[in-house]
Amino acid sequence: MSEVLAIGVSHKTAPVAVRERLALTPGRVSEFLRDVHAVGDVQEAVAISTCNRTEVYVVAGDPVDAESAVLSMLARKAGIRPTELAGSIYSLRNCDAARHLYRVTSGLESMIVGEAEVQGQVKRSYDDALSSHSTGPLTNHLFRSALATGKRVRSETKIGERQMSVSSVAAALASEQLDQVEHGQVLLVGAGETSELAARALAAHGVEAIFVANRGRERAISLAQRFGGQATSFDALPAELERADAVICTTSSPHALLGADEIAAVMERRGGRPLLILDLAVPRDVEPEVRDVPGVSLYNVDDLSAVVRRNRSVRQVEAQHAEGIVEEEIQRFAEWLGQLEVLPTVGALRARGQEIARQIVRENAGRWETASEKDLERVEALAQAVVNRILHEPTLRMKGMADDRIHLRMQVIRDLFGLEEEQDEPAAERPLAEVRALRPGRRAQS
CATH class of the missing domain: 3.30.460.30 (Glutamyl-tRNA reductase, N-terminal domain)
Structure with a gap:
């Protein structure tokens, strides 16, 4: 399975x-x-x-x-x-x-x-x-x-x-930085969804000056127009870094875009003005060593966890309600998944039982000395009836299982009865089930 x-x-x-x-x-x-x-x-x-x-x-x-x-x-x-x-x-x-x-x-x-x-x-x-x-x-x-x-x-x-998110928390930090300057500017590096969410959050904080740098010029222009900013190219990035007060990086570049040497050179030209860099990209857009450049405050997605912890208690009650909804839906999934496994397992178990009954009858065919063809049919029918009676209750219970451990239970049943093993073993490798008559003068013990 x-x-x-x-x-x-x-x-x-x-x-x-x-x-x-x-x-x-x-x-x-x-x-x-x-x-x-x-x-x-x-x-x-x-x-x-x-x-x-x-x-x-x-x-x-x-x-x-x-x-x-x-x-x-x-x-x-x-x-x-x-x-x-x-x-x-x-x-x-x-x-x-x-x-x-x-x-x-x-x-x-x-x-x-x-x-x-x-x-x-x-x-x-x-x-x-x-x-x-x-x-x-x-x-x-x-x-x-x-x-x-x-x-x-x-x-x-x-x-x-x-609407708390990594983007909104980053926007809040950027806004705090802008509150300390008279005319703050935010540079968004990247124009994907995360950058759009950050731009929306910045707009909600009243930030008007937003500059967007992106390799896809049309996407950058579209994002800048929607949020009252300006679009610029990656080639102009060093100049934009000189005048920005906060930078939010959100690209999907496989390599870092901003290195320590580059940022150090930018900081020399900024005349001592501090720079906040929020790197929301994974892989990171900014080399970790940039944190050591004087005047730079660098935060990555893990650094935002402290801000997250301050806001976590606000949603704790709602999270508990959400947990209950998830568990309700998981029970439905468990029932659906279980039915995919229960019916094949039940079928395989009954088929295995019926085959064993037929095999026992065949192995003892020569021992029915005076049995007629009709008698042999009755013996086989009786053997099948015994199998059906034994498996009746387990079948009902298996079909009634509906918890999230049903897969494990079905696996145990398949393992116990060898339902996933080769069913056509050579006859010589299977133990014979021999029917022996009681010796004269002895009674069966109850």
Whole structure:
């Protein structure tokens, strides 16, 4: 039977220095999914990569081999040994994997609980997998139900109030910096979704001077026009850094864009004016050594955790309500997943029992000395009736199972009865079930 497996790292298990090495840039997602899909027994695959997490969801017949293969692929991408990465990786199966995805989509696993962006990120990841033809029945149901759960959490709770997110927290910090200068200016490096969210949050804080630098000129112009800013090119970045008071970096570049030497040169030309740099990109846009440049305050996504902790209690009650919704939806998923496994298991168990009954009758065919053809038919019917009677109650109980441990229970049953082993063993390798007559003068003991 196939199993759902989730393998990944997040801000809870790995620092940004590790996460950025595992991040999948938009152009690499399809290639990575093809590589995962090519692994032995992997039938379906979806990958999620954001500034806070990189996760791979697969469906495989052999989850142990699939986990090892995906871990090796991630380690190769990060350029480290799998054993070094093992301490940061989490691996979840079936309902535990589904519960984790539901929590991610609902914002319960985010650095800022309840952030709105993550649901869109999960949807885009699923859309990318659909485009790569790497999904299937299990992942389709899993991701659609996870997105529905996230939508339900946001409609039935106030977990998303104030639209707290990494972008909004970054905008708040930038606004604090601008309050200390007479005419503050913010430079947005990148014009993707995170940059757009930051621009919207800055506008909500009353920030008017926004400069956008982006390789895609049209996207930069569009974003600047919407939020009353100006668009500039990457070539003009050094000059824009000289006049900006705060910089928010959000590109998807695989390499750092701003180095310590470059920023040091900029700071010399700024005449002692401080510069706040907020690096929201993973991989990071700014080299960590920039933090050591005099006059520069550098924050990355992990540094924002202190701000997050100050706001966490605000949403605690709503988060508990959201947890309840997730558990309700997980029970539905468990029932659906269980039915996929219960019926085949029940069928295999009954088929195994019936085959054993027929085999015993065949093995003892020569021992019915005076039995007629009709008698032999009655013996076989009796043997089948015994099997059916024995399996009746287990069948009812198996069909009635509906908790989130059902997969494990079905696996135990398949293991106990050898339902996944080769059923056509050579007759010589099976023990004979011999029917012996009672010796004269003895009675059967009750």
